[in-house]
Each structure stands twice: as C-alpha cells, then as structure tokens.
Amino acid sequence: MSWLRDIDRWFMAEVLPHAAAYRARAAHLCGADEADDLVQEAYARVLGSQNHQAILAPRAFTLTVVHHLALERLRRAQVVRIELLASMQLLEVADSAPDAFAVAAGRSELRRLEQLMATLPPQCARVLHMRKVQGMAPAAIAEALSISLSTVEKHIAKGLALMIKARRADEAQAEEACPVVPPHRSRALT
Amino acid sequence: MSGRSPTPQPSADLIEEAAAWLAALDAGTASDAAFATWRDADARHAVAFAEVASTWRDLDALRLVAGERDSLPTAAAAPTRPGRRHVLRAAASVAAVMAVGGGLAYRGEARETISTRVGERRSVAAAPSITLDVNTDSEVRWRAGRPFRLWLERGEMAIRLGRGEQAALCVPAGTFRLAPGRYNARLRGESCELAVITGAITDAASGRLGAGEIALLSGDTLGAVVPRAADLPRVTAWQRDTLMLSGESLDYALAEMNRYLPHKIVIGDPALSRLRLGGTFATTSPAEFLRALHASFGIEATTGRGGGIVLTRA
Structure with missing residues (x-):
C-alpha cells in the first residue's frame, strides 16, 4: 500500500494493535460514553506528532496521552468529585507492555474477521471476498459481477x-x- | 470521490470516508494528490485512514490461509453458506499466516534453501560456525560470503553465529545486521519478531537491539520498537519441543499448537476461545495439551473423520 506514509505504518504496527487497552483506560477514566471519542483524540495527537521515531514505547505513550486528555476533560467538567481527581493523578500511568504474542494473537484474529465478513450484506461480502481472499483486481470483479467499477x-x-x-x-x-479503577469510581464520572 | 470536507465529523463517518478513499485508491480512481490533501487536512482523517488500512491489511491474511485449506479439517463451527465455507475453514488455520509483502523482491540472490514440513524441525550448519535451527512449517534461504546473508521466507528459525561471524538477515520488514550471538526470528503476519538471546542486532539507521531484547518489527528500523526482556524462555521453548503459555487465550494457544500439527485443533464452541491458559506443553503430540484442557476446563476433544480435533464443552 504505497499510499501509507512511514508514520502511518508505524501507527498501524505499534499503536493501533493496543486499541482495546486505550479504550479500557479511557472508559475507566471518563466513562464508556466518552471513551471512543477520547481514544480518537489521543490517536490524532499521536499521529500528529512530528517525530514519531523518538517515541520508544508507543503503547505506553498513547496510554499517557489518553490519561492526560482524560484529566483535561475532567478538570473542565463541573461534577467531578475532588477525591476522584486526586486518585487519578496518583494512578500508575506506566503500563506493562503486553508481550508480542498477545499482540500478534490479537492482530491475527482471522476467525473473528471471518465472522464479521459473514455478517456483511451479501454483495459487500462477495466483493470483499473476491478482492481480498481471491485476490482479484477491482476491474476484474466489476466484469465478473457485471457491475461498474464505482x-x-x-x-x-x-x-x-x-x-x-x-x-x-x-x-x-x-x-x-x-480494570484499572474500581468500577464504582468510574461510574461517578458519568 | 470528493472528500475535501474539513468540517468536524463524528469518527464513525470519518471511517466511511476513509474507507471510500481506500477503495478508490485501490481501484485506481482517486488521485494521490487529492487523497493527500484530504488526509493532511485533519489528523483525524489520517487516524481514520490508518484504521481502515489496518483492517484492509488484516484481511490479506485470509487469502494466505485460503491456500492451505485443503489440508484442514472442517471446523465444527463451520458456516452453512456454501460459497464461503472454504474461507472459514481456512480461517481455522490461524497458524498458517505468512508474510505478505516483499517476498519476490528480496529472495532473488539466495543460493541454498532449507524448509520444513508441518511438525518437522531441522538443523543445518550453513557455514562452519553458523548453525540454523528451523522450526515447523518454515523456509530459510542463505548465501555464503561476506556478509553471510539469510532470508527467512516462512515460519521461524534460531540462528547461532560463532565468534567472528556476522550475518545480514533479510525479512519482509527490512534487512538487519547480526553480530556474533544467538537469535530467534519469526514471521508473524507482515511483521517479524526478532529476539536477541546473546549478541546484538543493528539496522541501517543505527538502531540497536541488545541481548535479552525482543522486538516485533513491521518496518526496517529498530527505533520505534518496544524491547522486552521477560519472554526469552518462551521464544526459545520450541527448540525444546515445548510451548510455554502464561495466561494467553485458548485461541492463541491453539494457533501456536496448530503450527506443529498436521491435523489442526479447532474450537467447536466459540465461548471457549476466551479461556486463558498457562503451562508448558509438548508440541510433538497434542495429547498432553488436550488432557490438560480436559482436566482444567472439562473440554472434550473429538477427532473428526479427517483427523482434525474439535473442542467442545463437556
């Protein structure tokens, strides 16, 4: 995929595989409703960084960004209890990096991909299958199915x-x- | 394809937008310049595109395992739609994922080859003080000379370089220089996991991986990797014909075990896949592993007609 920049490849290989961890951290800090948004914001910060090569531990770095963004949001929020903020600041940000095995296992969840593919609308699934599993070119798929390239x-x-x-x-x-924070605490946030 | 909309949007819509760009780029109907303009307009565009590209790339793995499907047993959880059955069967062989890119470009000059079948392990003295230990279902090429060059085409190998020996290791991610020492290299999808037991690995940009460190590489630099020290016993366990687990999912354990088994073990009850396991198991035969599953979790193993083993809850 020549349309990927270096930083995109790095981001895909080093940052995205740990999405579940970022989301978990975000959900515990800001509640499940805001978690996706918070993670996306963190991604934008990480991908917008000028010098990604300097980030030695991308997972821990991204978790730290999530943490800081959550703190920012909580400070803006009116209803946060003081002791919660205090406990958040004490929270251990450092995260034991997962081993490569877990990452690789997570990334090659072929069975799950298959399940997802099976739930797609039939024509979507058919076209994706022809493109990615059978390796047909888009133009060849269009011809085979008598549909337009678009x-x-x-x-x-x-x-x-x-x-x-x-x-x-x-x-x-x-x-x-x-879980990082006991559930009853994170509930108080929402 | 018009994607020049700088207004903020919910990320779900950005995913659709990014997917449209990818599909257009893939079909050759979008211009690179227009795409770059869209991507650079907002960091969230770039994020969405990376996420889409990531799933796009993951789907390549389905194609690679599809080639192996004939040797696989039918999973108990097999689909009913005939058009897709073979794909799902292929998916049962998670272990068969291979490297995607770069294969043709970098193997041209290799001279010697060693490969192993599923369940086989071979050792070769590629040069007087260079030993290669090749794990199951793997392929390695090399060319003697200065530097000694090694290509890991498929699977996994351990490398032992005696005093004064250096080697250039070529994997899809790039080329790395190995000092005298002991190493383990394993392809995982498009990435390569490099472990330094003793010695050191350097890349072209003077990044360095030292003894006791492991890196999962997807690019040709060691600069952005996370070195870890704790996993060496597990990385080298295969050389003792064992698989070490400490809290990994059953899915993962089976993927690892299946690398060694001509008759694959598959999960017949999706609820089982989230079980987590620990322990050390022989990879030469699944019997011990299956006994442990039965004793710890009450999992039943049924051998199908083709020899494949299906796991279900008792």
Whole structure:
C-alpha cells in the first residue's frame, strides 16, 4: 500500500494493535460514553506528532496521552468529585507492555474477521471476498459481477467500514478484561 | 470521490470516508494528490485512514490461509453458506499466516534453501560456525560470503553465529545486521519478531537491539520498537519441543499448537476461545495439551473423520 506514509505504518504496527487497552483506560477514566471519542483524540495527537521515531514505547505513550486528555476533560467538567481527581493523578500511568504474542494473537484474529465478513450484506461480502481472499483486481470483479467499477468501490468501502465498526465494538467489550479503577469510581464520572 | 470536507465529523463517518478513499485508491480512481490533501487536512482523517488500512491489511491474511485449506479439517463451527465455507475453514488455520509483502523482491540472490514440513524441525550448519535451527512449517534461504546473508521466507528459525561471524538477515520488514550471538526470528503476519538471546542486532539507521531484547518489527528500523526482556524462555521453548503459555487465550494457544500439527485443533464452541491458559506443553503430540484442557476446563476433544480435533464443552 504505497499510499501509507512511514508514520502511518508505524501507527498501524505499534499503536493501533493496543486499541482495546486505550479504550479500557479511557472508559475507566471518563466513562464508556466518552471513551471512543477520547481514544480518537489521543490517536490524532499521536499521529500528529512530528517525530514519531523518538517515541520508544508507543503503547505506553498513547496510554499517557489518553490519561492526560482524560484529566483535561475532567478538570473542565463541573461534577467531578475532588477525591476522584486526586486518585487519578496518583494512578500508575506506566503500563506493562503486553508481550508480542498477545499482540500478534490479537492482530491475527482471522476467525473473528471471518465472522464479521459473514455478517456483511451479501454483495459487500462477495466483493470483499473476491478482492481480498481471491485476490482479484477491482476491474476484474466489476466484469465478473457485471457491475461498474464505482459500485465495486462502494461495496468495498461499505464492507470495510462495517467491519471496522464491529471491531471497535469488540474492543469496547474487551475493556472488561483489564480494570484499572474500581468500577464504582468510574461510574461517578458519568 | 470528493472528500475535501474539513468540517468536524463524528469518527464513525470519518471511517466511511476513509474507507471510500481506500477503495478508490485501490481501484485506481482517486488521485494521490487529492487523497493527500484530504488526509493532511485533519489528523483525524489520517487516524481514520490508518484504521481502515489496518483492517484492509488484516484481511490479506485470509487469502494466505485460503491456500492451505485443503489440508484442514472442517471446523465444527463451520458456516452453512456454501460459497464461503472454504474461507472459514481456512480461517481455522490461524497458524498458517505468512508474510505478505516483499517476498519476490528480496529472495532473488539466495543460493541454498532449507524448509520444513508441518511438525518437522531441522538443523543445518550453513557455514562452519553458523548453525540454523528451523522450526515447523518454515523456509530459510542463505548465501555464503561476506556478509553471510539469510532470508527467512516462512515460519521461524534460531540462528547461532560463532565468534567472528556476522550475518545480514533479510525479512519482509527490512534487512538487519547480526553480530556474533544467538537469535530467534519469526514471521508473524507482515511483521517479524526478532529476539536477541546473546549478541546484538543493528539496522541501517543505527538502531540497536541488545541481548535479552525482543522486538516485533513491521518496518526496517529498530527505533520505534518496544524491547522486552521477560519472554526469552518462551521464544526459545520450541527448540525444546515445548510451548510455554502464561495466561494467553485458548485461541492463541491453539494457533501456536496448530503450527506443529498436521491435523489442526479447532474450537467447536466459540465461548471457549476466551479461556486463558498457562503451562508448558509438548508440541510433538497434542495429547498432553488436550488432557490438560480436559482436566482444567472439562473440554472434550473429538477427532473428526479427517483427523482434525474439535473442542467442545463437556
């Protein structure tokens, strides 16, 4: 994919695989409703950084950004209890980096990808399958299915977007796995 | 394709926008310049595009395992839609994921080859003081000379370089220089996991990985990797025909175990995949592993007609 910059490749390889951890951290700090938004904001900060090569521990770095953004938001919010803010500042930001095994396992969840693909609208699934599993060129798919190239594009775009949203939903579920703050505290935030 | 909208949007819509860009780029109907303008307009555009590109890339893995499908058992959880059955079967072989890019470009000059079948392990003295230990389902090429060059095409290998020996290791991510010492290299999807047991690895940009460190590389520099020290025993466990687990999911454990098994173990009950396991298991036969699953979790293993093993709850 020549349309990716160095920083994009780095971001995809080093930052995105830990999405569930960022979301979990964000949800515990700001509540589940704001978690996605907070993580997206953190991503934008990380991807907007001028010198990503200097970031030695991307996962920990991103978690720290999430943490700081959460603090900023909480300071702006009116209803936060003082002791909560205090406990947040004491929270250990450092995060034991997951081993490469967990990352790789998370990234190669082929079975899950397959399940997601099976839930797509039939034509979306068919086109994505032809493109990614059978490796057919977009133009060849258009010809085989007697549809226009732009329709092929639309199916691919729609299918991809649906799969990504479903993967995000998976991450939201995964956050149960690593509580940082006792649940009753984070509930007080919302 | 018009994506020049600088107004803030919810991230879900940005995903759709980014997916549309990717589909257009893929089909060759979008101009690179127009795309760059859109991406650079807002950091959130770039984020959305990276997320889309990430899933796009992950889908490549489905194609790679599809080639292996004929040797796989039918999963109990197999789909009912005939058009897609083979794909799902292929997905059962998570272990079969291979490197995607760069394969053709970097193997041209290799001279010697060693490869292993599933479940096989081979050692070779590639040069008087260079030993390669090749794990299951792997392929390695090399060319003697200065520097000694090594290509990891598939799977995993351990490298032992005697005193005074250096080597250039070529993996899809890039080329790395190995000082005398012991190393482990394993392809994981498009990435390569490099572990330094003793010695040191350097890249072209003078990034360095020292003894006891492990890095998962997706680019050709060591600058942005997270070195970790705790995993060396696990990384080298295969050389003792064992698999070490400490709290990984059953999905992961099976993916690792299946690397060694011609008849794959598959999960017949999706609820099982979130179980977490610890322990050390022999990779030469699944019996011990299956006994442990039964004793700890009451999981039943049923051997199918094709020899594949399906796990279900008792």
